[in-house]
Amino acid sequence: MNQATPMIEVTNLDKYYDSFHALKGIDLTVHQGEKVVICGPSGSGKSTLIRCFNGLEWHNSGRLVIDGIEVYDGAKDIRELRQEVGMVFQQFNLFPHLTVLENLMIGPMKVRKIPRAQAEETARNYLERVHIPEQADKYPAQLSGGQQQRVAIARSLCMETRIMLFDEPTSALDPEMINEVLDVMVELAGTGMTMVVVTHEMGFARKVADTMVFMEAGRIVEISPPEQFFTNPSSERCRLFLDQILAH
Amino acid sequence: MPKPPVYKRFFDSVLISVIIYAIIVGLIAYGAYVGAQGMGYNWQWYRVPQFLYRNTEIGFEWGEIPIGLVATIKLSVTAFLLATFIGLLVALLRLSGLVIGSAVAVGYLELIRNIPLLVLLYLFYYVLGPIFGFDRYLASILTLAVFHSALISEILRAGINAIPTGQWEASKSIGMTSYQTYRYIILPQSVRFMLPPMTGEIVHLIKSSAIVSVIAVAELTTFGRNIISDTYMSFEIWFTIALVYLVVTLILSIGVSHLEKKYAVDQ
Numbered sequence: 013m014n015q016a017t018p019m020i021e022v023t024n025l026d027k028y029y030d031s032f033h034a035l036k037g038i039d040l041t042v043h044q045g046e047k048v049v050i051c052g053p054s055g056s057g058k059s060t061l062i063r064c065f066n067g068l069e070w071h072n073s074g075r076l077v078i079d080g081i082e083v084y085d086g087a088k089d090i091r092e093l094r095q096e097v098g099m100v101f102q103q104f105n106l107f108p109h110l111t112v113l114e115n116l117m118i119g120p121m122k123v124r125k126i127p128r129a130q131a132e133e134t135a136r137n138y139l140e141r142v143h144i145p146e147q148a149d150k151y152p153a154q155l156s157g158g159q160q161q162r163v164a165i166a167r168s169l170c171m172e173t174r175i176m177l178f179d180e181p182t183s184a185l186d187p188e189m190i191n192e193v194l195d196v197m198v199e200l201a202g203t204g205m206t207m208v209v210v211t212h213e214m215g216f217a218r219k220v221a222d223t224m225v226f227m228e229a230g231r232i233v234e235i236s237p238p239e240q241f242f243t244n245p246s247s248e249r250c251r252l253f254l255d256q257i258l259a260h
Numbered sequence: 261m262p263k264p265p266v267y268k269r270f271f272d273s274v275l276i277s278v279i280i281y282a283i284i285v286g287l288i289a290y291g292a293y294v295g296a297q298g299m300g301y302n303w304q305w306y307r308v309p310q311f312l313y314r315n316t317e318i319g320f321e322w323g324e325i326p327i328g329l330v331a332t333i334k335l336s337v338t339a340f341l342l343a344t345f346i347g348l349l350v351a352l353l354r355l356s357g358l359v360i361g362s363a364v365a366v367g368y369l370e371l372i373r374n375i376p377l378l379v380l381l382y383l384f385y386y387v388l389g390p391i392f393g394f395d396r397y398l399a400s401i402l403t404l405a406v407f408h409s410a411l412i413s414e415i416l417r418a419g420i421n422a423i424p425t426g427q428w429e430a431s432k433s434i435g436m437t438s439y440q441t442y443r444y445i446i447l448p449q450s451v452r453f454m455l456p457p458m459t460g461e462i463v464h465l466i467k468s469s470a471i472v473s474v475i476a477v478a479e480l481t482t483f484g485r486n487i488i489s490d491t492y493m494s495f496e497i498w499f500t501i502a503l504v505y506l507v508v509t510l511i512l513s514i515g516v517s518h519l520e521k522k523y524a525v526d527q
Contacts, residue, residue, distance in 0.1 A: 066432075066433055067432070094434070119434035122444060
């Protein structure tokens with residue numbers, strides 16, 4: 013890991029929804045190739061935070077710099093930024109009127125203006141990487157949830173992103189499909205991709221995380237390496253949370 | 261499962277339904293006939309076919325009614341395309357998120373929706389026509405297009421809003437512009453939500469196109485009026501004209517419901 017190149021720099025970031033204070037003074041730095049797992053109770057602002065990282069939400073104050081680009085509402089280069097930052101959603105959000113292959117090709121072709129043949133080659137390549145090359149010509153509705161989420165991951169990868177954000181990627185899946193998605197994410201982590209993952213899959217976190225972040229009520233309560241996070245968290249609230257989700 | 265009561269089974273059976281329906285229709289037709297007899301109306305149905313087609317010494321030629329129908333369809337289709345274009349602009353303006361954009365759109369909608377169609381036609385023909393120098397045909401097309409653009413913009417807006425926000429977010433997150441998102445992601449999916457109400461709207465437009473007969477634009481209803489002023493056969497001709505409108509709009513509705521089924525399967 014190259015500690016010298018920060019990919020995401022968050023400084024004293026605040027976010028409001030009307031009068032609701034969703035994010036309170038967030039400070040966080042993610043370096044190139046680093047894997048950060050964010051967990052915390054629902055409503056703690058985890059999703060809001062990573063949605064700020066590609067401009068799906070705008071912060072109200074503080075500073076957010078991604079890959080050298082300052083992010084703020086109205087930033088001209090926000091579309092360039094989004095091409096660098098992939099996002100995988102809880103609800104997959106595949107395009108239901110397009111085949112799997114078309115889902116993967118539409119971004120490269122329309123946004124990056126890559127020729128069709130080359131886009132298709134890239135798309136088939138990434139479908140191979142997520143282990144479903146045989147589903148290329150099906151529509152999303154014909155796939156299982158786990159397959160759909162893997163297509164969604166491939167769709168982001170096709171944009172040749174430098175950072176991948178995952179917003180509870182396995183929360184909408186049936187239990188037997190969670191592992192096939194996590195396996196793909198573990199493989200992706202092995203390629204040196206910078207990843208920020210909001211998840212409660214602590215097995216996955218143990219395996220790939222370089223840094224664990226625990227959030228509660230809009231604040232980052234704890235940032236620590238996983239060994240310390242899981243064995244000896246410094247905050248009582250984090251310990252309680254871990255006890256609850258690891259109880260079974 | 262308990263059987264429905266006897267009277268319900270009796271009235272729901274196909275044969276009985278058809279018979280009752282035939283009796284109701286027959287009574288209405290008989291009432292009209294008796295009423296016409298009462299006022300001494302002289303039925304001349306045998307004179308109607310010449311207005312559908314004629315075989316003259318120079319050969320076969322279409323009568324006024326089919327020619328008028330073609331004119332009505334041309335007028336309606338042109339107005340509908342223009343109405344859809346204006347409607348889309350208004351809908352996008354309203355969805356733009358800009359305060360001024362939605363203010364302009366809402367102002368336009370309220371203005372158009374609160375002017376009667378006939379008054380709008382007079383405005384276009386007698387006021388705007390002389391100012392901008394357009395003829396009665398163009399005035400008719402503009403009137404119909406503007407009037408129906410208000411309803412169409414609401415249909416399009418509802419269709420666009422029916423697409424989950426996740427589709428917008430996914431499009432944004434791969435770097436698409438708003439235009440690309442509409443063009444490749446949102447509108448193709450909205451079509452199936454828009455198709456049924458848009459059919460209703462074109463049927464509505466074809467029917468309201470009859471109003472341009474008041475400024476004597478050549479189309480089906482105007483031709484009907486002309487025939488009647490020549491022949492005094494108001495009953496026969498208005499029945500025929502009504503039937504022609506009915507057939508056209510029914511064909512349209514049936515055609516589109518087939519299209520809808522096809523779309524439903526594709527999704």
